[in-house]
Amino acid sequence: MSAKLVMMRKIQVITLFPEMFSGVLNNSMMWKAQNQGLVEFRMINLRDFGLGPRRQVDDTPYGGGDGMLLMPEPLFAAVEDAKVYDPTAKVVIMTPRGRRWKQAIAQEWADGGDNYIFICGRYEGYDERIMQLVDEQVSIGDYVLTGGELAAMTIIDSVVRLIPGVLGGENSAAIESFSDGETLEFPQYTRPEDFRGMKVPEVLLSGNHALIAKWRAENSLKSEK
Ligand code: SAM
Secondary structure: OOOOOOOOEEEEEEEOOHHHHHHHHOOHHHHHHHHOOOEEEEEEEHHHHOEOOOOEOEEOOOOOOOOOEEOHHHHHHHHHHHHHHOOOOEEEEEEEEEEEOOHHHHHHHHHHOOOEEEEOOEOOEEOHHHHHHOOEEEEOOOOOOOOOHHHHHHHHHHHHOOOOOOOOOOOOOOOOOOOOOOEEOOOOOOOOOEEOOEEOOHHHHOOOHHHHHHHHHHHOEEOOO
């Protein structure tokens, strides 16, 4: 019997708030993925690369304007540290300016086998020179978050759950919303058959697989995006 070689995927995150990630990455499917050796997460605290005794990471923008920007020195040093650990990892920065995230990209990244380093912006953003080290800019939607952490967690969760072996039922992801690019999942029901007078559609109790498949296809919605 030949054992299948499973490559462990490495995901590193550069952030000023590493503790934000533990609830998401150490529970449910993200925990299972780590426990099964399918993925490894490494948090890098940007503050560790801050300048001077106060470990400064931000400064005011040239040209004026409100707010602070992440300075280039700590950002470059943190990415370089991540690259020592994983030299071929792709560097991804979270930004409302980036490519809009969607299920098809999550699937590509899950299948692709690359490792990733996520940079989470804060304050008004970051010094543009960090783009020298960045491979991809990603946005999770047309709204502004306080920092890149929630965006990075969203992306990590959507990719890692698609890595073969993580979800368990290998078909679960294939029938989910957006798996074909635009269709949303049909309505689903579980026990009891009658809850406060609201009944499960007859066809789902019929045991007739062809009729069930037809009902599901008819009741899948087309995404308006
Ligand atoms: N001044 C920036 C602008 O107008 O685009 C917004 C900065 S935001 C307050 C701070 C950081 O949160 C950003 O640098 C980025 O890393 C992250 N962020 C905010 N919204 C995001 C989104 N929709 N997608 C991905 N990252 C986002």
